[in-house]
Amino acid sequence: MDAQMAAPVTMRSTSSMMKTLNRLSCYGKHGVENYLMGKCTSNSQEMVIIKDTNVQVGHRFKHFDWFHDRLLEKFGAVIPIPGLPEKQITGRFEFEFIEQRCSRLQTWIARLSQHPVIAQSEVFQHFLHFTDEKVWKAGKRKAEKDEVIGGFIFNVMLTPPTELSVQTIESSQDEFGCFVRRMDEGIRNITSTIHDFDKSCTGGVARELQRFGKHLVEHAEAFSCSGYLGEVNALVMAMQHTGKTFKDIGFLFSEHPKKDWNSFMELLLEYKGLLACFPHILQNHKAATEKLKECDKCVTANKMTLLEKETVNKRVDIMAYAGG
Amino acid sequence: MDAQMAAPVTMRSTSSMMKTLNRLSCYGKHGVENYLMGKCTSNSQEMVIIKDTNVQVGHRFKHFDWFHDRLLEKFGAVIPIPGLPEKQITGRFEFEFIEQRCSRLQTWIARLSQHPVIAQSEVFQHFLHFTDEKVWKAGKRKAEKDEVIGGFIFNVMLTPPTELSVQTIESSQDEFGCFVRRMDEGIRNITSTIHDFDKSCTGGVARELQRFGKHLVEHAEAFSCSGYLGEVNALVMAMQHTGKTFKDIGFLFSEHPKKDWNSFMELLLEYKGLLACFPHILQNHKAATEKLKECDKCVTANKMTLLEKETVNKRVDIMAYAGG
Structure with a gap:
């Protein structure tokens, strides 16, 4: 698999790690909290067959950036999505630096392609088979409208x-x-x-x-x-x-x-x-077990039915199984 | 050839190099100046046959010190007499240090034994074949009375x-x-x-x-x-x-x-x-050529006969030949 950078790219000053921290919050619209409490249901039946087409795709760095954001949103709660190769601190010749970053981006995408869930996802296949601008924009819009992101990913898990x-x-x-x-x-x-x-x-x-x-x-x-x-x-x-x-x-x-x-x-x-990536994923998992304990107390205090609690319990189990 | 140190020795605080500097002055009783001007004649016909006896001689460090002084006095004007292995600056375990110094003393004496003039000298043979205290003391006194030292060594050269x-x-x-x-x-x-x-x-x-x-x-x-x-x-x-x-x-x-x-x-x-050792030896040689130029001026000024000057000239030649 080969992903090539088309040209030198502008570097961001914020680090991907910081972005990870913000994106993986348990709360917010697509947070684990809302998933556990059943605030979103999904009828999506995602299934993508992985194909190794050996297609060379030329992506600018901003495409990688956008792609990383989508992966983080969609899978970051359960699958480690490593940050993009960063701007180097020590000064290097531009050419050597770009070459190294290209190679690291290839390693990055190769690593992701080894994950069965990511490799089969629509957004990954979209990124990998980029052909013309029109198709790219359509896929981009679709991916950005995806509702199965954050904690809600657990809704589509068996x-x-x-x-x-x-x-x-x-x-x-x-x-x-x-x-x-x-x-x-x-x-x-x-x-x-x-x-x-x-x-x-x-x-x-x-x-x-x-x-x-x-x-x-x-x-x-x-x-x-x-x-x-x-x-x-x-x-x-x-x-x-x-x-x-x-x-x-x-x-x-x-x-x-x-x-x-x-x-x-x-x-x-x-x-x-x-x-x-793991500390944030673990944080989500710990928040889930804490929520379950909270629900137990609610049941005792008659603020929640046993059936409601068992639904939460099932969702926590799904997270635990997903976490391996 | 083996020379062994009998026991730990007291270290001197002055370095051998400083001693070399003082000992190899062109002036003084046995200086090159006096030799050139014929202030000392000698009828000594030293000739020692070198014998490799493989005798193990046990010397205390003070014997090496004394021996080094004699060699420096006698041959220092013409032959490089390296200083004795010095006290180390960096702290080492006493045993390791003594062992290293012993080994360096052996190297030192082995190097000297390779020089035909030194190896054949009476004082070297005396040092090498040390047997009992009485013989040692007799040889010691004889060596200390030696007059063929300093610049006067050139008197016994053919x-x-x-x-x-x-x-x-x-x-x-x-x-x-x-x-x-x-x-x-x-x-x-x-x-x-x-x-x-x-x-x-x-x-x-x-x-x-x-x-x-x-x-x-x-x-x-x-x-x-x-x-x-x-x-x-x-x-x-x-x-x-x-x-x-x-x-x-x-x-x-x-x-x-x-x-x-x-x-x-x-x-x-x-x-x-x-x-x-060489800078001091070279200094002697340079002083000799300077003296010769001085004599030339004296002849011009009628303060010295041509015959006298030619005698000095011969002595300078001997030094030059001796210097190789």
Whole structure:
């Protein structure tokens, strides 16, 4: 699958993560709160067959931005939708930067295409099979009118009928929360260590090996000016060769990360993007169990019928099953 | 050849180099000035056959100190006598430090034994074949009474009869001076680069590789607490193994200099010691050519006979030949 950026794009100053925070609120029209209380029903029967067409689609960055917004709205309550590759802080040549961002956007879309629900969604297929402007605009309007977004996504989900206890749900929330925190911590540690190691190799070690090589070559020249009548040429040549070899080794050290760590670092960056989504998803799940406890109290206080409460209970179960 | 230190020794606070500076003055009783002006004649016919006896001699550091003083007095005007291995600035464990100093003293004496004039000298043989205290003291007294020291060493030298021009002497002084400066500069550059490289490897790189390994092992634990029902054990074990291997590689990096650079650094230290002697030797040689020019003026001013001047000239030639 290939998604190409057509031209340099204008960068946004707000981060996708901040957007995630705002979009995934439990409350508001499409919030989990309204879903749990049955404030919206949907008769949508979405079903899209995934097709790998190998079509090359040329998208501008603003298309990605729009697409990310739709995915976040529609699936963000249950599926981790990683943020778009961000503007880099450290200054790079424009070309190198654009190339890197293109590659990260391709990784981003490839990751999403692996998710069965996302890959089969209409909006994903629309984005992937962009052909002409007219078709694009029609699909865009349709996607923007979609009502099955936010917490309401759970309305279109079919889950096993077995009821789950609040204890079971909460214990798996805790377990998963702990896993996410440890994964996040681990990836942060590994990333920072590789960053330091990379700096040591491309900075110190590479520079020092090249400096050592340079000094050896210079030192060889000292011998050639010694006025010594013996066989000096072989020594000078050997030292020059050794010096050159050390310079080459230094150069290999400076080039090494490009061929080794960089792809690993890109993978960690992807993981980081995915992990950043879970706290908000977990927050929704926790809000759901809290709501259920609240409903229990309402039933005791005769403010809610048992049947009403059981409907909420079923909706919470659907969320729990959806959360895996 | 083996020279062993019998016990921990008291360190001197003054450096050997300072001593060299004071000892190698052109002036004073045994200075080059007095030699050139024929203020001392000697009928000594020193001749010592070098014998490799493989005798192990146990010397205290003060014996080395005394021996170094004798060599400097006797040969310092013409042969580079490197300073004794110094007290280290950076704190080390006493044992490690003593072991290193012992090894450096052995290198020091091995280097001197390679010089034909020094190796054949009475004082060297005396030092090398130390047996009992009585013999030692007799030889010590004899060496201390030696009159063929300082500039007077040139009195016992036989050189080719061909006269040398002041221009020839001065040009080879300049050439050698340039070589010494460039060697010194080169060795300083190489030493400082290796020092930095060593720090990068044993510090940064070793630490970061070990940290990376540690984080991988920790990250493996995150997976084992994930609650994921699939095959996690193989992944955890692979990550633990990889982490351990990175720790091991980090350890190898920290141990590396001991097995590689250290012996090279010791050799550079030896070179440094030898090179430090040349400026003073060159100074003596330059003083000699200056004296010769002064004598030329004296002859013109009728303050010196041509015969007297030619005697000085011969002595300067001997020095030039001795300087190689």
